[in-house]
Amino acid sequence: MEWLMQLSKSIEYIENNLTSEISYDEAAKIACCSTYYFQRMFSYVAGIPLSEYIRRRRMTQAAFEIQSCNTKIGDIAFKYGYTSPTAFNRAFKNIHGISPTAARSKGVLLQAYPSISFKITVTGGKSMRYRIETKESFRIVGVSVPLQEEMEENLKIVPKFWEEMWRGDKLSEISSLSDQNPKKLLGVSVYTSPQYISYYIAVATDKPVPKGMTEYVIPSATWVVLECDGHYPESIQTMYKRFLTEWLPFSGYKYAELPDIEVYSSCDEKPNGGHSEIWIAIEKE
Structure with missing residues (x-):
């Protein structure tokens, strides 16, 4: 169970750094394994690669800010690590299906990806050979x-x-x-x-x-x-x-x-x- 606790701490590190540089090496260090094995284990446990998880979380938070404040989209893009408006627009559209500008309109449909947490749960007692x-x-x-x-x-x-x-x-x-x-x-x-x-x-x-x-x-x-x-x-x-x-x-x-x-x-x-x-x-x- 210890390693799941360590993995949870590495996710906490990622969540605390969505608006700054995220070091895969640091996340792996917190999880007490190499960078390669951290990414490998994360992809199997979470069902998506680490890079995709970070992208989804950043675009989820960016969408919240676009809809809730009047901050320039370029400033929001920079806040979440995108120095190129084109790259931010592409990433945002890949997640939400619309451009950041269109997301400012009321009533548009957006995607929200919550933070992952790892817990031990009862899964029904299916055996493993x-x-x-x-x-x-x-x-x-x-x-x-x-x-x-x-x-x-x-x-x-x-x-x-x-x-x-x-x-x-x-x-x-x-x-x-x-x-x-x-x-x-x-x-x-x-x-x-x-x-x-x-x-x-x-x-x-x-x-x-x-x-x-x-x-x-x-x-x-x-x-x-x-x-x-x-x-x-x-x-x-x-x-x-x-x-x-x-x-x-x-x-x-x-x-x-x-x-x-x-x-x-x-x-x-x-x-x-x-x-x-x-x-x-x-x-x-």
């Missing part, structure tokens, strides 16, 4: 794509990467390297530093690295293995959220900030869903 395993380090081989600290971009990059792999024959080549039976495809998010963030589509193997592929060694760790069933990628995202809000707060463990691993059954055609697993490294609090 999981097991805990301690595993020695192992090697994966496959292809990778660079990611960014900004989760909003990564939510576009990863699905596009999978689509590109399904259109060619690379997945079959990767799958053929697998040491597992039945063969499993892995989707692995790796954060080493802000300059080295990658997503791998790979298999666990001791075979040589073919030309055009790369390798990575997953460190030894204790893992919680969560079972998922349903449509991709929604079932995976839902399970990440349940892990962070339902399992982790009461488990006696904390997030170890090692690579997150998605495990899929290898197949010849792109699946819309099915059975999968998520491996998340944990350590005792």
Whole structure:
């Protein structure tokens, strides 16, 4: 439960700084994790990327001010961090569907996004299938794509990467390297530093690295293995959220900030869903 309290404090920091510069690094420090993992966890728990949350909150507050006072729109834009009127108009219209000038008219319809708060609630007792395993380090081989600290971009990059792999024959080549039976495809998010963030589509193997592929060694760790069933990628995202809000707060463990691993059954055609697993490294609090 401690980490949800820390996450709530980071949201409080963001709310107190909507009219000034918001440091992702500072928000992550308050939440006691790296900037990358803070954004990653926030996107799963809140259902939207951190950048989008901040944009919605700023535009909500800006709309209140536009309708309640005679302050120049340019001054309001500057107050919420926009030095360009064009950028402010675009952001405002994306949220509210109308321009800031039109928002001054009475009776117009606007969007209000309240501040997020994190609380432990009774959710109906839906079970989660999981097991805990301690595993020695192992090697994966496959292809990778660079990611960014900004989760909003990564939510576009990863699905596009999978689509590109399904259109060619690379997945079959990767799958053929697998040491597992039945063969499993892995989707692995790796954060080493802000300059080295990658997503791998790979298999666990001791075979040589073919030309055009790369390798990575997953460190030894204790893992919680969560079972998922349903449509991709929604079932995976839902399970990440349940892990962070339902399992982790009461488990006696904390997030170890090692690579997150998605495990899929290898197949010849792109699946819309099915059975999968998520491996998340944990350590005792």
